[in-house]
Amino acid sequence: MTTTANPAERIIIALDYPDVQGAERLLDQLEGIPCYMKVGMELFYAAGPQFVLRLKEAGYRVFLDLKLHDIPNTVKGGSASVARLGVDMFNVHAAGGRAMMEAAREGVDQALSGSPGAQKPLLIGVTQLTSTSRQMLNEEIGIDGPVEDAVLRYASLAKRAGLDGVVASPLEVVRIKGQCGASFATVTPGIRPAGSAVGDQSRIMTPREAIEQGTDYIVIGRPITAAADPRQALEQIVESITA
């Protein structure tokens, strides 16, 4: 979908910090590099909508990663509030089902219906978390078969519900694009430059491999935020995905 001129624009930095100070320090270190910024539950629960607004005022594109998952009416209201905040992308769990995802879409549309010029956020469905292995899926969660099949089912459902794309691992991008179309966005965490700690992730690829699969956005947290020199770590990643 989005082919941007600067490869850094396809990198979403996960600002997983317990407070604004940590996030601000990273923003200072990365100044001038046009990445997307992701605010997830850790920072949002601590810093609230104000920090999202601060990022928008500073000119960043913002992915609000709250992974909404509730009854349709509640997700509709939550999605409307998120849309009014002016974020560029947010997500809901595809496991909430078609009616829930359609309600998220309605919430966005209704919230912005009074502002015809307003740009709608990309509404993204979370498929199977990138920390989920096949063994976990089969034995703990109780879903049979390969993880990719479960991801594909969620992606198709998200597409039918009118979502703009999905979060998945880069391992599934080719099949998602094949099934849902090239313009259906893929947002892929589980990104690990060669040699960096895997941590709790399970389905991983390097930044370059992920881009070569045709993903639209790669989401990267600790390989940058926990690096001794985050700017250098990011610059190396940008270089690695630059053709």
Ligand SMILES: O=C(O)c1cc(=O)[nH]c(=O)n1[C@@H]1O[C@H](COP(=O)(O)O)[C@@H](O)[C@H]1O
């Ligand atoms: O929705 C997400 O962003 C997400 C979905 C998923 O399946 N896996 C996943 O890791 N994420 C997020 O992507 C980021 C990955 O961070 P690192 O593992 O530190 O690179 C974290 O903020 C996760 O919350």
